[in-house]
Amino acid sequence: xxxxxxxxxxxxxxxxxxxxxxxxxxxxxxxxxxxxxxxxxxxxxxxxxxxxxxxxxxxxxxxxxxxxxxxxxxxxxxxxxxxxxxxxxxxxxxxxxxxxxxxxxxxxxxxxxxxxxxxxxxxxxxxxxxxxxxxxxxxxxxxxxxxxxxxxxxxxxxxxxxxxxxxxxxxxxxxxxxxxxxxxxxxxxxxxxxxxxxxxxxxxxxxxxxxxxxxxxxxxxxxxxxxxxxxxxxxxxxxxxxxxxxxxxxxxxxxxxxxxxxxxxxxxxxxxxxxxxxxxxxxxxxxxxxxxxxxxxxxxxxxxxxxxxxxxxxxxxxxxxxxxxxxxxxxxxxxxxxxxxxx
Amino acid sequence: xxxxxxxxxxxxxxxxxxxxxxxxxxxxxxxxxxxxxxxxxxxxxxxxxxxxxxxxxxxxxxxxxxxxxxxxxxxxxxxxxxxxxxxxxxxxxxxxxxxxxxxxxxxxxxxxxxxxxxxxxxxxxxxxxxxxxxxxxxxxxxxxxxxxxxxxxxxxxxxxxxxxxxxxxxxxxxxxxxxxxxxxxxxxxxxxxxxxxxxxxxxxxxxxxxxxxxxxxxxxxxxxxxxxxxxxxxxxxxxxxxxxxxxxxxxxxxxxxxxxxxxxxxxxxxxxxxxxxxxxxxxxxxxxxxxxxxxxxxxxxxxxxxxxxxxxxxxxxxxxxxxxxxxxxxxxxxxxxxxxxxx
DNA sequence: CTTTTCTGTGGAAGCGTTTTCATGACTTGA
DNA sequence: TCAAGTCATGAAAACGCTTCCACAGAAAAG
Numbered sequence: 001x002x003x004x005x006x007x008x009x010x011x012x013x014x015x016x017x018x019x020x021x022x023x024x025x026x027x028x029x030x031x032x033x034x035x036x037x038x039x040x041x042x043x044x045x046x047x048x049x050x051x052x053x054x055x056x057x058x059x060x061x062x063x064x065x066x067x068x069x070x071x072x073x074x075x076x077x078x079x080x081x082x083x084x085x086x087x088x089x090x091x092x093x094x095x096x097x098x099x100x101x102x103x104x105x106x107x108x109x110x111x112x113x114x115x116x117x118x119x120x121x122x123x124x125x126x127x128x129x130x131x132x133x134x135x136x137x138x139x140x141x142x143x144x145x146x147x148x149x150x151x152x153x154x155x156x157x158x159x160x161x162x163x164x165x166x167x168x169x170x171x172x173x174x175x176x177x178x179x180x181x182x183x184x185x186x187x188x189x190x191x192x193x194x195x196x197x198x199x200x201x202x203x204x205x206x207x208x209x210x211x212x213x214x215x216x217x218x219x220x221x222x223x224x225x226x227x228x229x230x231x232x233x234x235x236x237x238x239x240x241x242x243x244x245x246x247x248x249x250x251x252x253x254x255x256x257x258x259x260x261x262x263x264x265x266x267x268x269x270x271x272x273x274x275x276x277x278x279x280x281x282x283x284x285x286x287x288x289x290x291x292x293x294x295x296x297x298x299x300x301x302x303x304x305x306x307x308x309x310x311x312x313x314x315x316x317x318x319x320x321x322x323x324x325x326x327x328x329x330x331x332x333x334x335x336x337x338x339x340x341x342x343x
Numbered sequence: 344x345x346x347x348x349x350x351x352x353x354x355x356x357x358x359x360x361x362x363x364x365x366x367x368x369x370x371x372x373x374x375x376x377x378x379x380x381x382x383x384x385x386x387x388x389x390x391x392x393x394x395x396x397x398x399x400x401x402x403x404x405x406x407x408x409x410x411x412x413x414x415x416x417x418x419x420x421x422x423x424x425x426x427x428x429x430x431x432x433x434x435x436x437x438x439x440x441x442x443x444x445x446x447x448x449x450x451x452x453x454x455x456x457x458x459x460x461x462x463x464x465x466x467x468x469x470x471x472x473x474x475x476x477x478x479x480x481x482x483x484x485x486x487x488x489x490x491x492x493x494x495x496x497x498x499x500x501x502x503x504x505x506x507x508x509x510x511x512x513x514x515x516x517x518x519x520x521x522x523x524x525x526x527x528x529x530x531x532x533x534x535x536x537x538x539x540x541x542x543x544x545x546x547x548x549x550x551x552x553x554x555x556x557x558x559x560x561x562x563x564x565x566x567x568x569x570x571x572x573x574x575x576x577x578x579x580x581x582x583x584x585x586x587x588x589x590x591x592x593x594x595x596x597x598x599x600x601x602x603x604x605x606x607x608x609x610x611x612x613x614x615x616x617x618x619x620x621x622x623x624x625x626x627x628x629x630x631x632x633x634x635x636x637x638x639x640x641x642x643x644x645x646x647x648x649x650x651x652x653x654x655x656x657x658x659x660x661x662x663x664x665x666x667x668x669x670x671x672x673x674x675x676x677x678x679x680x681x682x683x684x685x686x
Numbered sequence: 687c688t689t690t691t692c693t694g695t696g697g698a699a700g701c702g703t704t705t706t707c708a709t710g711a712c713t714t715g716a
Numbered sequence: 717t718c719a720a721g722t723c724a725t726g727a728a729a730a731c732g733c734t735t736c737c738a739c740a741g742a743a744a745a746g
Contacts, residue, residue: 357695357696358695358696358697359696359697360695360696360697360698361694361695361696364694364695371693371694371695372694372695373693373694373695376694376695395701397701398701398702398703399700399701400701462702
């Protein structure tokens, strides 16, 4: 039915080997033979079969993006879209395609990834937001396929094939704590992401450690899981603010959750920052345009994606390990945090 | 090196055919043979090669998501992330993987897609945001592969294999025009997306036609391309508002662009809605939490993704055409539009 | 006790490429 | 003029699986 290399060969009066050589720009083929073959290919509308090709050579130029959801919900966080877009641009330049897995079952994911690697379907992996229990990386480290983790991974896991690109979540959130305390806040709550991911753990821990360093009691009840969406964060914030009226500030571990806090404050008739201060994280498009503009930390999401992809490709091509990299962030002091010191 | 079906067969003392049958749950294999084979497979850590498998059968269970960028910029619009996430969930349930192409060269894209189809690498396509010049669909209609377009496509293109899922952009924007006029606005500007996509064209045309129906002169200078990002929209809005001081309302064809308008208004010391009214489109997470809350039209993005994916899979599986579907939207009247009639 | 029908299994031909090796023809250098 | 070296090409094996066909042996039917 579909034209194959064999048919082309026959029509052009040459062997399959020659046709193959023409396709792969092998130098040892006479110009007239080449053009003859090319014209037959055009005439027949011949399209090479990537599968067959992959089977006899070193497979496909794909990279797998694994995006571990903490819930069964599609994450509406703009972070993921942006970062996937950035990776996509670099992939496109390198003539690679993206395969996307959004899974919330780690074992399934491991099995699928192993199968893809074994089948030479992918040449590298980008792991978005790694879990604290990192079985996935432990298993995949053994496959010698380059992996870049956008985020942190188990520090005891040493591998030539795994590299991390991240921002310093712990330090940033430690600094947020410092700032909040400096502004006179001693009753601080936190709406965070589910704690089975490093990023959430580090952000929470940074804040807590900073509070402890200033001898502020950390009330565990004031640290609540705000899920992944505005709505879940809203519910969590409502709860938090109702049951802890002494709170003067809330740290939301990303600006989507801050949106939930804004919504809760509005519905409770709490003014920001007069009645409750809010500190966010990530600095999304809308953050500066909220009322009041959200104080947050700017994460270079686009760069995170670009740099990760670049590192991945240089590992794939040069087969040498890249260095881990910590990207700089920048505090965006706007007006959602009140200074309690000057009344 | 890697264990193949042949090695398994040898170790288990059976033929390759039998091993294959075991893997594919063929009924005609004795229980003891089956368990023998399975144990050898486990012992050898055998993983089937998807490529080889695909080559001899009907290929892969992948669907291709094509996401046509209008610029070279990664689109930061939350719309895409959300919709891809939704499609991903349905795909996961059906045991399909997602391949993502974000391309801005249509010819390249056509060639790549044809190659993937020819190689049995994909079973269906989701096209996000189709171009007005729809060469892509025209060419691909001939391949008999199911395609769902999220958005509109050339109505003259009839195909058993193409189905569209969309909202009624034209009508919604016509209604927006009506509303604006009813509120007393007669000098209306518009910040829209690049006009090489149906969605932008329809939204703009809806507004224009509504204005014309009310005998309001449409000033082409007040319809400007706001690109794809907050920043480009901001620049466009700044320009628009500076050079057309008589404007009392601006329609932004999506809420990301509305963000740009808010920013411009703020920087020009224009109050919303007192000095300038803003109507958005899409209703993103942040829209209700802006100050003032943005009047916009709620698009069921998640449903758009889910329904598209469902239709695609039923076309793939049942091989029968699904009906086009128009999803309902809902106006969200908030407070970014002033009523000029009651002062 | 034959003949027919199942059943479980093996052999081998695909699937569509790439690539190694062999083979002639044609140069080149002494 | 002949041995050695290029060069363009073809034959065939390999990549790892599926599946059609054939074939025994067992079960069912006459």
